Amino acid sequence: MSSVLTSDEVAEADGGRERRLYWALADCWTIVRRDLTHLVKQPSLIAWQLGFPIVSVLLFVYVFGSAMDVGAGVDYKDFALPGMFAMTMAFGFMNTAMSVVVDKERGVTDRFRSMPMAPSAVVTGRGVSDVLHAALDLVVLAAIALVVGWRSDGSVLATLYAFGLLLLLRFALIWIGVLIGLATPNQEAAGNLFALAFPFGMVSSVFTPPSAMPDWLGAIAMWNPVSSTANAIRDLYGNPLPSGGSWIEEHSAMMAVVWPLALTAVFLPLAIRKFQNLSR
Amino acid sequence: MVANDFSVLAEGLRKTYGDKRALDGLDLAVQRGSVHGLLGPNGAGKTTAVRILSTLIRLDGGHATVGGYDVSRDPRQVRRRIGLTGQNAAVDEIITARQNLEMFGRLFHLGAARARRRAGELLEQFSLAEAADKQPKDFSGGMRRRLDLASSMILAPEVLFLDEPTTGLDPRGRNEVWEAVRSLARGGTTVLLTTHYLDEADKLSDRIAVIDQGRTVTDDTPAGLKRAIGGDRVEVVVAEAGDIPAAVSAVARVASGGVEPETDSEELRVHAPVHDRVAALAEVARVLQETGVAVEDIGLRRPTLDEVFLKLTGGRAERAASEQSDAQEEVAV
Numbered sequence: 001m002s003s004v005l006t007s008d009e010v011a012e013a014d015g016g017r018e019r020r021l022y023w024a025l026a027d028c029w030t031i032v033r034r035d036l037t038h039l040v041k042q043p044s045l046i047a048w049q050l051g052f053p054i055v056s057v058l059l060f061v062y063v064f065g066s067a068m069d070v071g072a073g074v075d076y077k078d079f080a081l082p083g084m085f086a087m088t089m090a091f092g093f094m095n096t097a098m099s100v101v102v103d104k105e106r107g108v109t110d111r112f113r114s115m116p117m118a119p120s121a122v123v124t125g126r127g128v129s130d131v132l133h134a135a136l137d138l139v140v141l142a143a144i145a146l147v148v149g150w151r152s153d154g155s156v157l158a159t160l161y162a163f164g165l166l167l168l169l170r171f172a173l174i175w176i177g178v179l180i181g182l183a184t185p186n187q188e189a190a191g192n193l194f195a196l197a198f199p200f201g202m203v204s205s206v207f208t209p210p211s212a213m214p215d216w217l218g219a220i221a222m223w224n225p226v227s228s229t230a231n232a233i234r235d236l237y238g239n240p241l242p243s244g245g246s247w248i249e250e251h252s253a254m255m256a257v258v259w260p261l262a263l264t265a266v267f268l269p270l271a272i273r274k275f276q277n278l279s280r
Numbered sequence: 281m282v283a284n285d286f287s288v289l290a291e292g293l294r295k296t297y298g299d300k301r302a303l304d305g306l307d308l309a310v311q312r313g314s315v316h317g318l319l320g321p322n323g324a325g326k327t328t329a330v331r332i333l334s335t336l337i338r339l340d341g342g343h344a345t346v347g348g349y350d351v352s353r354d355p356r357q358v359r360r361r362i363g364l365t366g367q368n369a370a371v372d373e374i375i376t377a378r379q380n381l382e383m384f385g386r387l388f389h390l391g392a393a394r395a396r397r398r399a400g401e402l403l404e405q406f407s408l409a410e411a412a413d414k415q416p417k418d419f420s421g422g423m424r425r426r427l428d429l430a431s432s433m434i435l436a437p438e439v440l441f442l443d444e445p446t447t448g449l450d451p452r453g454r455n456e457v458w459e460a461v462r463s464l465a466r467g468g469t470t471v472l473l474t475t476h477y478l479d480e481a482d483k484l485s486d487r488i489a490v491i492d493q494g495r496t497v498t499d500d501t502p503a504g505l506k507r508a509i510g511g512d513r514v515e516v517v518v519a520e521a522g523d524i525p526a527a528v529s530a531v532a533r534v535a536s537g538g539v540e541p542e543t544d545s546e547e548l549r550v551h552a553p554v555h556d557r558v559a560a561l562a563e564v565a566r567v568l569q570e571t572g573v574a575v576e577d578i579g580l581r582r583p584t585l586d587e588v589f590l591k592l593t594g595g596r597a598e599r600a601a602s603e604q605s606d607a608q609e610e611v612a613v
Contacts, residue, residue, distance in 0.1 A: 106373070111364065116360045
């Protein structure tokens with residue numbers, strides 16, 4: 001017997017409004033499964049995306065490391081590796097934007113939108129997958145960091161909290177990525193996002209303390225959300241933290257939470273609006 | 281109720297982008313179980329019409345029902361009753377063909393087990409069983425489009441929208457897609473097909489709506505459209521330009537209603553509509569032989585849909601075809 005269902009049978013199985021939440025979650029999970037399958041089908045994807053941070057680790061720790069002096073008695077790798085974690089999260093918005101562009105360009109987004117699924121799942125599914133993907137990135141990066149001799153001196157709880165803060169930053173950037181992805185015409189254009197990602201990731205406390213930069217650049221770097229996260233996790237890992245003593249640097253622990261929440265508050269509604277505007 | 285005989289009913293559809301009127305009062309009635317072609321030059325509004333009817337974009341004015349449900353008021357009910365195959369093969373290139381179909385099945389809320397079974401059936405039906413566990417990025421264009429079609433058939437939809445389903449395919453791929461569309465139509469699916477290939481509309485459609493500048497110019501059967509611009513014509517192609525006047529006078533003798541024959545001096549072609557087909561052809565052949573004109577080709581010709589199309593859209597099709605930006609604009613919106 002054919003397993004094809006009629007539209008009316010499916011409409012009945014869907015239930016009424018009270019089943020909306022169930023299907024919103026179920027559809028989100030279906031989209032997440034798809035993205036996880038991507039990772040299984042293309043394990044090299046992770047290697048490609050982590051290529052830059054890994055090469056950076058090696059460069060900064062072994063090539064420039066001996067010449068880098070970030071403060072009295074601070075081992076550069078204890079400074080640079082948490083910075084690398086934060087930078088990887090910061091660059092993550094490009095992955096989000098790229099996935100969104102590919103789906104939009106191929107017509108997959110339109111196919112989803114022409115189906116009776118929960119429309120929210122297209123966006124929430126992206127968000128959940130990207131956080132899972134980022135968690136996997138952090139596992140790989142932390143393993144490499146351990147190999148080159150980095151250690152967290154913080155408690156287990158503090159260390160986990162630090163990784164949580166990193167994922168929170170990544171979560172906030174998903175919505176910027178969705179927004180950019182929907183606004184970007186095609187994959188070629190999305191390739192240029194590096195021009196945006198680079199200063200965003202680098203003009204921060206990731207590799208050098210902002211206090212060592214020219215004043216104006218240092219101020220931008222200090223107020224970069226990436227810096228707050230990087231400083232907060234250095235503190236949590238018990239990696240010594242050379243601070244310029246400014247307000248923003250003194251309040252990194254708080255700002256590592258406030259920044260992502262603020263970014264989410266601004267960009268999540270904008271991303272949803274942009275998505276809804278596809279039907280204009 | 282009469283409306284029940286139609287799977288798609290659109291009245292006075294309007295859609296504006298800035299100053300540009302993409303749709304300007306488009307009417308369309310697609311009979312249940314038929315294949316209806318939407319034909320028009322680039323930028324005529326075909327894609328916009330399909331995107332409105334498949335609930336992807338909102339209409340600015342007018343009224344449309346698909347499968348008996350209003351596209352504005354009840355988009356979710358409409359979405360349960362349609363399949364959409366757009367200009368790109370909208371499938372995930374990285375997960376396998378089977379995983380694609382299972383994913384779409386789950387998103388149509390079939391449940392995991394039924395989604396799996398349905399995926400298996402569709403792979404068989406669209407001759408993709410052997411490629412089921414391969415990634416679509418390695419597929420030929422025709423296979424990819426068939427997977428795209430299969431993804432549109434998860435629920436055996438009442439209406440299948442095909443937006444230029446064979447654009448960019450090689451002849452073999454086109455044939456594969458045509459065969460698939462015919463077999464779906466035989467199974468009772470209503471198909472609304474946009475194309476700018478006239479032979480495609482001619483081969484597949486029961487009726488064709490010609491669209492220009494956001495309006496329906498005419499809506500008829502392919503045969504009716506051809507009849508509308510006159511019946512068969514006698515056509516003569518001469519070897520030398522100097523023989524054209526002789527050919528014109530020979531053809532003029534048999535032209536129906538004393539119509540002046542049309543001349544294409546570039547291709548050395550002379551033609552005119554005729555009533556008494558075989559007698560007219562014999563007469564022209566005799567006259568030309570007597571006058572000693574060297575004839576390259578002579579014959580009876582049915583008007584093609586190209587001619588219908590050009591006539592109805594006032595030659596705009598040719599201009600529009602060269603304005604590629606027009607088409608891109610339509611895709612982009």
